[in-house]
Amino acid sequence: MARKDFLDIESLDSEEIIPLLDQAVPFKDLFTRSVKKVPALKGKTVLMLFYEPSTRTLSSFEVAAKRLSADVIIFDVPHSSVTKGESVRDTIDTLQAMRADYIVVRHRLSGQPAAIARQTGASVINAGDGAHAHPTQALLDAFTFREVFPEMERKKVLIMGDILHSRVARSTSLILKKLGVEVAFCGPGSLLPQTQFRRFTNYEEAMAWGPDVVYLLRVQKERQDAPFFPSDREYHQVYGLTDERLARIAGEGIYVMHPGPINRGVELCDAVLDYERCLISQQVENGIATRMAVLFGLKPTKS
Amino acid sequence: MSLALDESEITEAVTSLADQIFKKTHEGQVDLVGIRSRGDEVAERVRDLLSEKGVSVNFGVLDISLYRDDYEHLVQNPKLKSSAIDFPIDDARVILVDDVIFTGRTVRSALDAIFDYGRPTSVELAVLIDRGHRELPVQPTYVGKFLETKRLDQVVVRLKNTDGEDAVELT
Numbered sequence: 001m002a003r004k005d006f007l008d009i010e011s012l013d014s015e016e017i018i019p020l021l022d023q024a025v026p027f028k029d030l031f032t033r034s035v036k037k038v039p040a041l042k043g044k045t046v047l048m049l050f051y052e053p054s055t056r057t058l059s060s061f062e063v064a065a066k067r068l069s070a071d072v073i074i075f076d077v078p079h080s081s082v083t084k085g086e087s088v089r090d091t092i093d094t095l096q097a098m099r100a101d102y103i104v105v106r107h108r109l110s111g112q113p114a115a116i117a118r119q120t121g122a123s124v125i126n127a128g129d130g131a132h133a134h135p136t137q138a139l140l141d142a143f144t145f146r147e148v149f150p151e152m153e154r155k156k157v158l159i160m161g162d163i164l165h166s167r168v169a170r171s172t173s174l175i176l177k178k179l180g181v182e183v184a185f186c187g188p189g190s191l192l193p194q195t196q197f198r199r200f201t202n203y204e205e206a207m208a209w210g211p212d213v214v215y216l217l218r219v220q221k222e223r224q225d226a227p228f229f230p231s232d233r234e235y236h237q238v239y240g241l242t243d244e245r246l247a248r249i250a251g252e253g254i255y256v257m258h259p260g261p262i263n264r265g266v267e268l269c270d271a272v273l274d275y276e277r278c279l280i281s282q283q284v285e286n287g288i289a290t291r292m293a294v295l296f297g298l299k300p301t302k303s
Numbered sequence: 304m305s306l307a308l309d310e311s312e313i314t315e316a317v318t319s320l321a322d323q324i325f326k327k328t329h330e331g332q333v334d335l336v337g338i339r340s341r342g343d344e345v346a347e348r349v350r351d352l353l354s355e356k357g358v359s360v361n362f363g364v365l366d367i368s369l370y371r372d373d374y375e376h377l378v379q380n381p382k383l384k385s386s387a388i389d390f391p392i393d394d395a396r397v398i399l400v401d402d403v404i405f406t407g408r409t410v411r412s413a414l415d416a417i418f419d420y421g422r423p424t425s426v427e428l429a430v431l432i433d434r435g436h437r438e439l440p441v442q443p444t445y446v447g448k449f450l451e452t453k454r455l456d457q458v459v460v461r462l463k464n465t466d467g468e469d470a471v472e473l474t
Contacts, residue, residue, distance in 0.1 A: 002379040025385060026366065038369035040369040040370075068369075299378065299380070
């Protein structure tokens with residue numbers, strides 16, 4: 001039976017993850033055709049419900065849905081009645097009348113997409129909820145990783161930065177672990193929660209662990225009520241990819257990933273973007289293909 | 304269940320297909336596109352026979368899963384595979400190849416799919432087996448073998464590379 005919703009990585013096992021990654025391959029192949037669109041979801045409606053600002057996840061989903069020929073409605077929350085005090089529940093009831101088949105939700109509260117999924121027959125996709133999960137990001141990261149390392153098992157990924165506030169760190173580490181990849185975290189002690197994974201507070205020690213990929217996280221100023229580190233400049237010197245560190249990474253052939261949007265001069269120096277083993281733009285393209293696979297794989301409940 | 308075609312009859316049908324296509328070859332060039340699954344294997348065999356006769360063959364494979372008209376009725380969407388057409392479809396004289404033609408819906412999907420790759424000069428259709436009962440106005444140009452069936456019969460085609468043996472069964 002096909003799933004109705006796509007809410008987190010936790011509830012997927014590797015027998016479900018691998019076919020999902022496989023399904024994304026033919027979608028990526030479409031991007032080289034002159035017509036990049038297929039009629040698979042013709043006449044279906046995808047509703048984008050973003051309670052938090054997002055440019056790239058929103059447009060990635062929009063492109064994915066449109067390449068499947070679905071109609072896309074972007075529900076502009078900052079300018080909606082939500083700011084007039086309407087509850088999420090009432091909003092969903094109103095939107096039900098639009099008969100959306102798929103609802104893509106981003107919300108600052110963990111668990112909100114799951115609550116919506118219980119309320120509607122539409123397929124709900126979690127596009128990020130609080131510090132909980134960002135499962136499509138995890139999927140595109142795993143897909144990108146597998147393109148470089150098809151075997152995956154026993155490879156090492158070092159996730160670096162603000163682990164505490166990052167749903168990307170949570171979801172991506174989880175999917176990689178399920179695929180047999182070794183994961184470790186590196187970051188300031190104040191941003192490094194207790195986890196099952198190996199933890200480093202020192203960059204040199206983390207690199208001595210021998211990662212195949214260094215995954216940089218965005219410093220999320222909007223989620224930090226109080227400063228967790230003194231300044232951008234200091235962060236860059238201690239946990240950022242500086243020019244000197246890039247030289248060593250290039251020497252060892254280590255790949256670099258980042259979920260975007262990047263803060264130049266904080267997580268990474270400009271030169272990283274020209275580094276041949278930087279996978280950032282590949283991640284963006286793969287995001288569309290994997291989101292197409294997710295949309296195509298779900299089955300809304302018929303009303 | 305009864306055997307409708309055995310190995311030698313399948314070979315005969317493929318040979319007949321290749322002969323018919325060969326007679327109408329335009330400037331020694333044929334552009335074959337096999338429809339997954341099994342249409343690709345039929346197309347491979349036709350390609351090999353035409354190549355032996357000195358015809359230059361472009362070969363591609365088309366997966367039409369994203370162009371089907373029956374998602375609403377499926378509990379699970381079909382497993383996708385990649386299409387692989389690495390010659391230009393613009394101005395090509397495409398021959399679509401499939402194992403069986405029945406309702407004609409697969410061919411309808413394949414026509415939609417092929418036009419998303421470009422604008423061919425012409426499109427023809429070659430099938431190993433025509434079992435009748437069309438629901439759409441689609442007719443093959445080349446037929447390996449006509450098979451008389453009832454509407455509810457199932458025609459099961461098994462081919463060596465895909466299924467390990469050559470046989471067509473009627474159930």
